[in-house]
Amino acid sequence: MSASAFAGRREPVRDARGRLRRVPRPRLRLPDAALEGLRPAASGIRGLRAMRGAAGAATPEQRLLQRIGFGWHEAELARLGAIGYDAYLEEQLGYEALDDGPLESVLATAFPTLEMSAAEIYDGYGQQPVVPIVHLILAAVYRALYSPRRLFERMVVFWTDHFNIDLLSEVQFLLKPVDDREVVRAHALGTFPDLLSASAHSPAMLVYLTNDSNDKDHPNENYARELMELHTMGADRGYTQRDVREVARCFTGWTIQGRLGGNGLGTFFFDAARHDDGEKTVLGQTIPAGGGIEDGERVLEILAGHPRTARFISRKLLRWFWGYEPRRAAVDQVANAYQNSGGDLRAMLRVVLRRSRMARARPKLKRPFHLMVSALRGLGAELQDPRFVVRQLEAAGHLPFAWPPPNGYPDSEGYWSGLILPRWNFAGGLPARRASGIRFPLGNLEPSATPAQLARRIDNRLFNGTLSESTRTSIEQFLAARQVNPRRIREAVGLAVASPEFQEY
Amino acid sequence: MANHDCKGCREYDRLTRRNFVGLTAGAAAAALAPGWLPRVVYADSDSSSRDVIVSLFLRGGADALTLCVPYAERNYYNLRPTLAIQPPDAGGANRALDLDGAFGFPPALEPLLEAYRAGDLLVVHACGLENPTRSHFEAMHFMEVGRGDPPASLYTGWLGRHLQATAPTLRDGVLRAVGIGAGLQRTLVGGPLTVPVRDPAEFGLEGRSRRAREAALEVMYAVAGEPLQTTAVNTFRTIDLLDDIDFRGYQPAGGAAYPDDEFGYALRSTAALIKAEVGVEAVAIDLGGWDTHDFQGPVEGHMAGLMGSLAAGLGAFHQDLFAGGVENVVVVAMSEFGRHAFENASGGTDHGHGGLMLVLGGAVAGGRVLTDWPGLGDGQLYEGQDLEITIDYRDVLTEILTRRLGNPDYRTVFDDPGYTPRTHGVTV
Numbered sequence: 001m002s003a004s005a006f007a008g009r010r011e012p013v014r015d016a017r018g019r020l021r022r023v024p025r026p027r028l029r030l031p032d033a034a035l036e037g038l039r040p041a042a043s044g045i046r047g048l049r050a051m052r053g054a055a056g057a058a059t060p061e062q063r064l065l066q067r068i069g070f071g072w073h074e075a076e077l078a079r080l081g082a083i084g085y086d087a088y089l090e091e092q093l094g095y096e097a098l099d100d101g102p103l104e105s106v107l108a109t110a111f112p113t114l115e116m117s118a119a120e121i122y123d124g125y126g127q128q129p130v131v132p133i134v135h136l137i138l139a140a141v142y143r144a145l146y147s148p149r150r151l152f153e154r155m156v157v158f159w160t161d162h163f164n165i166d167l168l169s170e171v172q173f174l175l176k177p178v179d180d181r182e183v184v185r186a187h188a189l190g191t192f193p194d195l196l197s198a199s200a201h202s203p204a205m206l207v208y209l210t211n212d213s214n215d216k217d218h219p220n221e222n223y224a225r226e227l228m229e230l231h232t233m234g235a236d237r238g239y240t241q242r243d244v245r246e247v248a249r250c251f252t253g254w255t256i257q258g259r260l261g262g263n264g265l266g267t268f269f270f271d272a273a274r275h276d277d278g279e280k281t282v283l284g285q286t287i288p289a290g291g292g293i294e295d296g297e298r299v300l301e302i303l304a305g306h307p308r309t310a311r312f313i314s315r316k317l318l319r320w321f322w323g324y325e326p327r328r329a330a331v332d333q334v335a336n337a338y339q340n341s342g343g344d345l346r347a348m349l350r351v352v353l354r355r356s357r358m359a360r361a362r363p364k365l366k367r368p369f370h371l372m373v374s375a376l377r378g379l380g381a382e383l384q385d386p387r388f389v390v391r392q393l394e395a396a397g398h399l400p401f402a403w404p405p406p407n408g409y410p411d412s413e414g415y416w417s418g419l420i421l422p423r424w425n426f427a428g429g430l431p432a433r434r435a436s437g438i439r440f441p442l443g444n445l446e447p448s449a450t451p452a453q454l455a456r457r458i459d460n461r462l463f464n465g466t467l468s469e470s471t472r473t474s475i476e477q478f479l480a481a482r483q484v485n486p487r488r489i490r491e492a493v494g495l496a497v498a499s500p501e502f503q504e505y
Numbered sequence: 506m507a508n509h510d511c512k513g514c515r516e517y518d519r520l521t522r523r524n525f526v527g528l529t530a531g532a533a534a535a536a537l538a539p540g541w542l543p544r545v546v547y548a549d550s551d552s553s554s555r556d557v558i559v560s561l562f563l564r565g566g567a568d569a570l571t572l573c574v575p576y577a578e579r580n581y582y583n584l585r586p587t588l589a590i591q592p593p594d595a596g597g598a599n600r601a602l603d604l605d606g607a608f609g610f611p612p613a614l615e616p617l618l619e620a621y622r623a624g625d626l627l628v629v630h631a632c633g634l635e636n637p638t639r640s641h642f643e644a645m646h647f648m649e650v651g652r653g654d655p656p657a658s659l660y661t662g663w664l665g666r667h668l669q670a671t672a673p674t675l676r677d678g679v680l681r682a683v684g685i686g687a688g689l690q691r692t693l694v695g696g697p698l699t700v701p702v703r704d705p706a707e708f709g710l711e712g713r714s715r716r717a718r719e720a721a722l723e724v725m726y727a728v729a730g731e732p733l734q735t736t737a738v739n740t741f742r743t744i745d746l747l748d749d750i751d752f753r754g755y756q757p758a759g760g761a762a763y764p765d766d767e768f769g770y771a772l773r774s775t776a777a778l779i780k781a782e783v784g785v786e787a788v789a790i791d792l793g794g795w796d797t798h799d800f801q802g803p804v805e806g807h808m809a810g811l812m813g814s815l816a817a818g819l820g821a822f823h824q825d826l827f828a829g830g831v832e833n834v835v836v837v838a839m840s841e842f843g844r845h846a847f848e849n850a851s852g853g854t855d856h857g858h859g860g861l862m863l864v865l866g867g868a869v870a871g872g873r874v875l876t877d878w879p880g881l882g883d884g885q886l887y888e889g890q891d892l893e894i895t896i897d898y899r900d901v902l903t904e905i906l907t908r909r910l911g912n913p914d915y916r917t918v919f920d921d922p923g924y925t926p927r928t929h930g931v932t933v
Contacts, residue, residue: 210798218850222798417732418689418701428712474721500729
């Protein structure tokens with residue numbers, strides 16, 4: 001595709017009236033220079049290494065590991081075997097006790113904008129929006145690869161899609177890093193009402209869905225509609241256009257601070273002067289006149305407490321962790337957990353990830369991000385240079401935080417199955433160490449072994465020995481066709497990553 | 506994706522691509538066809554003179570009252586105090602380009618005037634999807650599957666079903682439809698020999714040992730479960746096909762210059778694909794960014810830029826194909842809905858109802874604005890806020906399907922008991 005340069009492109013952040021401007025979204029291709037400049041700073045990352053693991057799953061235990069992380073490794077299987085299914089799940093749910101300190105300290109050094117406020121990013125990188133953008137994208141890759149908090153990171157991606165904000169649009173390079181930290185990561189395994197409230201007060205969300213210009217004289221319905229359709233109740237007509245209008249009225253005046261260079265830039269601000277203080281009726285409930293900011297808070301309570309919200313979130317979680325077509329009874333069980341616990345996500349996940357349920361889980365198609373991370377984890381690879389992976393994510397249409405509309409990257413087989421070539425090309429690029437920036441140990445994949453032995457070992461290493469005979473035979477024949485040397489073995493490993501079996505989890 | 510240990514499938518292991526393709530094309534096709542694909546009964550049709558269709562989706566809800574300005578309507582100016590395009594006789598840069606004495610293009614669509622004046626471009630106004638939803642995702646889904654209130658089981662696209670129902674124009678063709686983009690547009694889902702392609706010029710395996718890896722992947726995917734098996738087979742065929750077309754060196758005819766943006770590139774690739782005559786019958790292209798809740802900028806801002814891209818691309822496409830003598834092509838552009846008739850406080854417009862379609866082609870009864878104009882006055886607006894729909898968008902598609910795409914039975918595409926198409930004279 002035509003590449004329009006992102007670097008150097010700089011629109012004023014504010015218009016003449018001092019309001020945050022919409023910057024037309026350039027087609028993203030992260031500039032080489034931005035990724036290049038990262039390597040020295042990121043050098044601490046080199047020491048990190050994912051342990052090797054397998055993709056195949058035969059038991060509920062293996063399925064659990066696959067579903068709660070982007071690929072898994074032997075140590076995790078061993079740990080699970082040692083403490084049992086339920087204890088392992090509790091350990092992952094109690095993620096605070098899992099030490100990700102070493103990873104986070106490396107990330108904080110390499111990607112300082114991760115810890116910054118919008119004002120600090122503006123001061124430091126106001127003229128280089130690509131820097132915070134790249135920081136956030138690469139942090140997502142490294143966290144998925146290396147964090148011991150497997151389930152937590154899977155939930156982060158789930159909520160990143162659910163409360164989608166396009167990092168590449170408008171002024172989000174200032175705001176989304178804060179939203180990622182203080183909304184999504186802060187509440188990913190907390191309670192849904194807290195998460196919803198944090199999102200509703202998030203400057204990034206208010207700007208993304210244009211609530212910053214929702215005014216009592218001319219309500220802007222954008223946030224109100226997506227709040228109901230995408231964030232809480234779902235698009236199944238549990239509400240009317242009138243409800244959307246009323247919710248929009250309740251959120252008039254919910255906006256963001258805008259002083260340039262001041263500490264307040266990009267923080268939440270309720271502008272009482274622009275708030276519609278009349279009486280409203282939302283989903284049949286009267287919100288009395290004069291409520292001010294409480295109108296919006298009340299709407300959030302109504303929505304978070306609505307049975308449709310419980311079912312909508314429950315069904316979506318089941319899709320994410322179990323399979324594309326969850327049964328009605330399963331949705332009911334998880335929705336009950338929501339209602340009984342006040343939307344406690346851990347309580348819901350205990351029901352979603354029940355052992356008996358995982359035993360019946362059907363394979364799902366990995367999304368491209370999942371595929372790439374799981375390949376690196378499966379191979380125990382070291383990501384020495386992230387450029388190749390970023391390019392492949394771009395080619396596959398799955399760069400983190402880069403989905404423009406508010407519904408988030410789809411969690412559907414139909415959407416992702418059509419484009420298979422970028423998957424093959426990612427896998428085909430793996431063996432070229434210098435070009436891919438990916439180094440993985442060959443271990444027992446020794447050139448002295450026979451093609452049949454090598455195919456079997458690749459099967460054991462990447463698929464836990466579950467590979468189909470036809471795929472294993474193809475790999476063996478690929479190896480047998482020429483002199484077996486380390487390069488050929490690496491190519492065979494790439495072939496295994498391109499196989500149909502590795503596309504699933 | 507269940508067949509990892511397909512014991513009965515061993516015989517496929519030794520298939521090369523050539524005989525694999527031969528097999529699917531021949532008598533054994535039924536054995537390999539995905540189970541969910543309905544058995545196809547081709548309608549009788551004359552395939553020799555069929556148009557190639559380019560389905561263009563303007564994603565985000567394009568503002569029809571800016572794309573084609575009802576400048577004769579006083580209410581328009583009351584509803585749009587800051588966003589209105591001024592009448593053709595106004596002074597300054599903000600004035601409409603007259604189309605028919607009542608409607609006009611905004612200045613940014615100037616590159617479309619040539620096609621309009623040549624009678625090749627038709628504007629259909631106040632049309633759309635007969636469903637009250639103002640949700641992007643619902644409205645896009647409904648429009649693309651082709652039904653206002655579809656049953657959950659209906660997930661194929663209208664164009665995909667058309668391809669199912671008609672025989673290929675090229676008997677031995679391997680590629681009937683292309684969706685330009687990362688994932689396949691819903692419009693094309695269900696279509697046989699249909700593949701999403703991000704960039705036709707770069708569609709192939711990369712890296713070392715390419716041929717050996719390709720051969721191995723063919724064997725692996727020949728026994729894979731669905732939907733990966735079908736995807737893989739189509740991908741291999743498409744790699745070979747596109748490899749033979751010189752997209753990079755493509756020279757447009759008639760001095761046409763495509764704009765240097767993603768949309769222009771997609772249209773340029775589409776033109777090259779059509780002229781290569783490899784049997785491609787349908788192409789889907791998206792142009793996003795129309796969700797103009799604020800800072801709409803119809804004259805020199807955001808929307809003007811988008812319209813400029815749209816017009817420059819389509820203008821070049823028109824010049825390239827029609828000047829080059831390729832006339833059996835039809836482009837149809839639509840959006841999931843229009844926007845509120847009145848502007849909001851943010852210099853934008855919120856999700857509305859009635860919209861607009863553009864139809865471009867050699868056999869299009871163009872050079873006019875086709876509309877049963879509902880008006881923008883009190884009592885004329887849909888739910889008091891939006892342009893009403895007086896033409897079902899499927900009427901436009903049905904005329905194209907039956908008169909230009911060789912499909913004699915619209916019900917193979919729009920099987921909706923509540924729908925009977927009306928003919929408006931979209932084609933000549």
